[in-house]
Amino acid sequence: MSADLWLIRGGRLVDPANGIDAVGDLWIDGGRVVAAPADPDVRPARTLDARGDVVMPGGVDVHCHIAGSKVNAARLMQPELARDAAPLARRPGFRSGTGAVVPTTFTTGYRYAGLGYTFACDAAIAPLGARHAHHELADTPAIDKAFLILLGNDHFALDRLRDRRSDALRDYVAWMLGATRAYGVKVVDPGGIERWKQARGATTSLDDAVPGFDVTPREILTGIARAVDELRLPHPVHVHGLNLGLPGNAASTLELMKALDGHRAHLAHIQFHSYAGDPSDVASLASGVETLADFVNTHDTLSLDVGQVVFGATTSMTADSPVAAYLHRLTGRKWLSHDVELETGCGVVPVEYRDRNMVHALQWAIGLEWFLRVGDPWKLALSTDHPNGGSFLAYPRVIAWLMSRALRQEVLATLPERARAGTALADLGREYTLAEIATITRAAPARMLGLADRGHLGPGAVADVAIYRDDPDRVRMFSLPRWVIKSGQILIDDGEPRAAPDGRTLHNAPAFDDAIVPEVRDHFDRHASIRFAHFAVGGEEAP
Amino acid sequence: MSGPRTLHDVVCLACGTLCDDLVVTIDADRVTSVAPPCDAAQRWLERITRPEDAPPAALDGAPAPLDAALDRAATLLASARAPLMTGLAAASIETQRLAVALADRVGAAIDAGTPESRARLAAVARVGRCSAMLGEVRARADLVLFWACDPAATHPRLPDRHIRPPGRFAPARRQLVVLAAAPNATSTRADLSITLQPEQRVAALATLRARLRGASIDADRLVSTTGHPLDTWADLADRLLAARYGVVFTADALDDPAEYETLLLLVRDLNQRAEGRFIHLTLGAPGNGPGAEAVLGWQAGYAPAVTLAPGHPERLDDAPPLDLHDLLVDLANPIPPHQDACVGIPTIRIAPDAASAFPPPAVAIATAALGAGGVGTVMRADGASLPLTRLLPTARPDAAFVLRAILARLEPGAAGPETPIR
Numbered sequence: 001m002s003a004d005l006w007l008i009r010g011g012r013l014v015d016p017a018n019g020i021d022a023v024g025d026l027w028i029d030g031g032r033v034v035a036a037p038a039d040p041d042v043r044p045a046r047t048l049d050a051r052g053d054v055v056m057p058g059g060v061d062v063h064c065h066i067a068g069s070k071v072n073a074a075r076l077m078q079p080e081l082a083r084d085a086a087p088l089a090r091r092p093g094f095r096s097g098t099g100a101v102v103p104t105t106f107t108t109g110y111r112y113a114g115l116g117y118t119f120a121c122d123a124a125i126a127p128l129g130a131r132h133a134h135h136e137l138a139d140t141p142a143i144d145k146a147f148l149i150l151l152g153n154d155h156f157a158l159d160r161l162r163d164r165r166s167d168a169l170r171d172y173v174a175w176m177l178g179a180t181r182a183y184g185v186k187v188v189d190p191g192g193i194e195r196w197k198q199a200r201g202a203t204t205s206l207d208d209a210v211p212g213f214d215v216t217p218r219e220i221l222t223g224i225a226r227a228v229d230e231l232r233l234p235h236p237v238h239v240h241g242l243n244l245g246l247p248g249n250a251a252s253t254l255e256l257m258k259a260l261d262g263h264r265a266h267l268a269h270i271q272f273h274s275y276a277g278d279p280s281d282v283a284s285l286a287s288g289v290e291t292l293a294d295f296v297n298t299h300d301t302l303s304l305d306v307g308q309v310v311f312g313a314t315t316s317m318t319a320d321s322p323v324a325a326y327l328h329r330l331t332g333r334k335w336l337s338h339d340v341e342l343e344t345g346c347g348v349v350p351v352e353y354r355d356r357n358m359v360h361a362l363q364w365a366i367g368l369e370w371f372l373r374v375g376d377p378w379k380l381a382l383s384t385d386h387p388n389g390g391s392f393l394a395y396p397r398v399i400a401w402l403m404s405r406a407l408r409q410e411v412l413a414t415l416p417e418r419a420r421a422g423t424a425l426a427d428l429g430r431e432y433t434l435a436e437i438a439t440i441t442r443a444a445p446a447r448m449l450g451l452a453d454r455g456h457l458g459p460g461a462v463a464d465v466a467i468y469r470d471d472p473d474r475v476r477m478f479s480l481p482r483w484v485i486k487s488g489q490i491l492i493d494d495g496e497p498r499a500a501p502d503g504r505t506l507h508n509a510p511a512f513d514d515a516i517v518p519e520v521r522d523h524f525d526r527h528a529s530i531r532f533a534h535f536a537v538g539g540e541e542a543p
Numbered sequence: 544m545s546g547p548r549t550l551h552d553v554v555c556l557a558c559g560t561l562c563d564d565l566v567v568t569i570d571a572d573r574v575t576s577v578a579p580p581c582d583a584a585q586r587w588l589e590r591i592t593r594p595e596d597a598p599p600a601a602l603d604g605a606p607a608p609l610d611a612a613l614d615r616a617a618t619l620l621a622s623a624r625a626p627l628m629t630g631l632a633a634a635s636i637e638t639q640r641l642a643v644a645l646a647d648r649v650g651a652a653i654d655a656g657t658p659e660s661r662a663r664l665a666a667v668a669r670v671g672r673c674s675a676m677l678g679e680v681r682a683r684a685d686l687v688l689f690w691a692c693d694p695a696a697t698h699p700r701l702p703d704r705h706i707r708p709p710g711r712f713a714p715a716r717r718q719l720v721v722l723a724a725a726p727n728a729t730s731t732r733a734d735l736s737i738t739l740q741p742e743q744r745v746a747a748l749a750t751l752r753a754r755l756r757g758a759s760i761d762a763d764r765l766v767s768t769t770g771h772p773l774d775t776w777a778d779l780a781d782r783l784l785a786a787r788y789g790v791v792f793t794a795d796a797l798d799d800p801a802e803y804e805t806l807l808l809l810v811r812d813l814n815q816r817a818e819g820r821f822i823h824l825t826l827g828a829p830g831n832g833p834g835a836e837a838v839l840g841w842q843a844g845y846a847p848a849v850t851l852a853p854g855h856p857e858r859l860d861d862a863p864p865l866d867l868h869d870l871l872v873d874l875a876n877p878i879p880p881h882q883d884a885c886v887g888i889p890t891i892r893i894a895p896d897a898a899s900a901f902p903p904p905a906v907a908i909a910t911a912a913l914g915a916g917g918v919g920t921v922m923r924a925d926g927a928s929l930p931l932t933r934l935l936p937t938a939r940p941d942a943a944f945v946l947r948a949i950l951a952r953l954e955p956g957a958a959g960p961e962t963p964i965r
Contacts, residue, residue, distance in 0.1 A: 067841075069926050071841075072837055072841050075840045075841065075844055076667065076668070076836070076845075076846055077667055077668055077672075078668070079668055079845055079858050080668075082844040082856070082858075083858075087855035087856065087857075088855060089854040089855045090647050090648070090851070090854055090855065095647055095842070096647055096851060096854060096855040096856060097843070097844065097855070098843070098844035098845075098855065098856050103844075104841060104842055104843060104844045105841045105842060106842065128676065128927065129926070131920060131928040131930070132837065132922070132926070135636060135640070135838075135841075135920070136841045139842060155711075197679070197683065197788075197820065198683070198712060198787075198788075199787055199788070199816075199817070199818055199819050199820045201817065212711070325814065328671075334668075334669065334670050334671035335671040335673070335811065336667070336671040336672055336673075336674075337671075337673040337674070337814070337822075338673075338674050338675060338676075338926070339674075339675035339676065339679045339820075339822065340676055340679075341675070341676040341678025341679045341681075341682060342678060342682070348671070349671075527678065527681070527682060528678050529676060529677035529678035529704070529705055529927065530563055530929065531563050531564050533551070534552065534554070534929050534930055538930070541920070541930070
């Protein structure tokens with residue numbers, strides 16, 4: 001008998017990837033889910049009695065910001081945030097830490113696991129910040145991790161796009177993934193950050209050529225999407241579009257969806273890109289979800305995460321520097337901006353979403369509209385764009401809103417009349433089932449990321465399992481799992497944290513034509529402040 | 544015996560520029576040439592590649608086996624009521640991560656601060672900061688202002704590496720402005736040089752901010768508060784306003800929180816223009832202070848000083864007084880002339896010259912010199928992370944190995960497997 005052979009007995013298995021929602025047993029061995037032993041006399045080394053409980057795969061967060069220079073700058077700029085949440089005290093096997101909105105690294109790992117999540121993808125790392133990000137992720141235990149690198153304003157990439165050298169771009173993307181030990185590729189405000197760095201205003205249209213590069217956001221977006229598709233990366237290009245947060249941006253978001261023209265794409269924090277209204281008048285903001293959701297419902301190459309807003313104090317952090325500058329001007333709050341040479345930008349501004357604020361109230365409703373208007377939950381992942389819309393710790397609250405129209409109506413009734421008039425949320429009666437919740441928090445994000453052995457409970461899957469009491473109070477249910485198992489090891493045992501082993505940081509390193517390397521080296525020699533030899537992250541630096 | 548070896552792209556920790564392009568030739572374990580030539584780099588390389596002739600470990604000044612020193616260090620740490628850890632800027636990021644882990648384990652305070660970093664981080668926490676990586680200076684800057692600093696003397700290769708080379712979006716000739724207490728090596732090449740005494744600097748910054756915002760200025764008092772008439776400040780304000788991508792560099796001498804905050808606000812104000820950007824950069828200090836700030840930020844949430852004595856991180860606004868502590872763990876060499884700074888407090892010193900302190904520390908463990916035998920990652924003041932190259936073989940342990948071994952003694956299994964001496 002294997003000492004690692006465990007039985008999770010009699011729980012309600014909610015495993016949408018395998019079409020299962022029924023009471024049954026789950027066997028795990030050696031860190032993987034296994035089929036039930038054929039020999040009825042085989043006894044497990046440990047049995048977890050899950051009768052009356054809900055058994056799901058470990059949660060997968062497809063889009064969050066938990067590591068790297070941007071997140072760390074937010075920590076250091078806002079010591080007051082660390083004081084706002086109860087600190088975690090050190091105890092044997094666990095490190096101390098602070099923070100909920102922008103937690104320290106160890107606390108981030110513990111708190112994700114504490115919700116039943118076992119995987120998180122940081123969606124925005126500058127390639128030059130990859131080494132730093134790996135250091136932070138190595139100090140983020142309990143969960144497995146991955147990150148996406150930012151290429152939508154990368155000079156080398158933009159030059160190849162201008163020159164119509166799609167093969168060179170594809171090789172560069174592949175080289176870059178291997179050099180940074182990254183998982184996938186993200187495009188943020190394509191060309192817009194570069195334009196802002198040049199003090200030439202904001203990019204408002206997909207056809208605004210980037211000064212000095214003679215390439216348009218449309219060409220950047222489609223060119224990188226094509227490269228990602230050609231490389232057959234497990235995750236499609238991850239897109240943060242134009243005009244984030246501005247009234248009327250739904251029109252450019254629809255244009256962007258159409259521009260992708262059959263390429264796979266994941267649209268990040270779509271809530272922030274779904275507003276009707278006049279760009280020059282914040283008060284005109286209204287929901288623009290319906291048309292966009294209709295498009296997504298009829299185009300199977302697109303997936304999205306929502307970026308749900310939750311009321312309370314949080315932090316806006318983005319590579320989209322012009323957005324952070326705009327937020328600073330709008331709110332007058334302190335502002336951190338950091339231009340990353342050759343690649344991208346970074347902006348951090350404290351924000352507080354208030355339910356009495358018409359815009360914030362609409363943002364809350366618009367996010368929920370997305371969840372309720374996309375018919376196929378496999379196209380959609382739950383996110384708060386942590387911490388931009390709110391902390392990932394709010395996920396149980398979002399789940400509760402999705403499962404109960406009455407809970408949504410309770411909140412809606414407290415919002416300003418003008419906000420209620422700007423959204424059809426009140427008319428959307430859909431209530432998510434547990435299987436649909438498991439889809440948008442596990443199965444779908446795992447599939448979006450191309451993680452074939454996660455997000456489900458079939459034989460061969462990584463034994464990442466979250467077991468919750470079937471509690472009608474869904475906030476309580478999803479905040480306090482009974483057991484959380486990561487790769488076959490118990491992290492939460494009957495509600496108590498027991499262990500927090502190091503997780504892995506996954507990456508992809510597709511093959512490429514070596515001829516691209518001298519070109520990149522020359523680019524570094526002519527433009528970079530660090531030597532080419534110091535760019536790539538070694539395997540020993542990111543185990 | 545092997546002949547000379549030439550190593551390329553060596554990272555230099557002699558000054559805050561952290562040049563990573565040195566070509567160093569080593570013959571018989573001695574540095575024989577450094578290119579491009581840099582006196583600061585040459586001196587630093589000579590210092591860190593001196594023969595390792597001191598004992599590897601010592602207890603109260605008496606040579607001791609490494610294991611005995613590690614045991615004693617663990618014993619002292621386990622019994623200390625209020626340990627303090629310092630010297631993190633002399634360590635790699637890998638060592639710093641373990642240092643904070645050790646501090647967390649024993650409930651120590653950590654002080655990685657300098658007067659400059661305390662002032663800067665306090666100002667950033669109040670108003671934020673607009674900054675960039677050095678490559679952006681090269682690519683875009685059309686105006687570079689050196690505020691109370693003299694990089695030509697203190698950061699000798701900064702101009703040649705990051706300011707003078709042609710930039711993709713920069714004009715062929717950049718405008719250089721220097722404000723300093725007296726003419727200096729940098730100001731000799733400046734387009735505009737303004738003498739400014741330390742006590743006049745906040746007033747000068749406030750004047751520039753007022754000018755930018757169109758606020759009224761008491762011109763009659765300007766000479767007495769800033770040393771210069773309105774015309775001087777109006778001219779400078781016009782230059783700043785005309786910059787498409789302006790950069791202001793400051794140095795370690797900037798340690799007044801009010802001055803720092805006013806400077807960051809001036810830069811922020813300049814970013815309100817539609818037609819121009821402006822950023823602030825620090826020249827940086829020798830070593831790896833930025834790495835220490837970053838590690839403290841991600842592991843503890845606060846920098847540059849924090850106490851873990853309550854069982855969780857709490858921010859320390861000021862340097863923790865030595866007399867509140869009963870044990871010091873110092874990761875830096877003793878301050879010349881080898882006088883231990885903490886007479887009266889038992890000290891565990893884990894540093895290349897640990898055994899040369901006087902009076903001798905309770906525990907001295909000599910480690911490989913960072914950048915010579917000691918490797919790992921360091922962080923530049925602009926956030927760039929750089930891996931170090933090993934120049935010489937070493938018989939000494941890396942500081943990270945030492946901390947890992949102490950942690951393992953305090954909490955078996957907690958520090959992970961011990962890696963061999965690298």
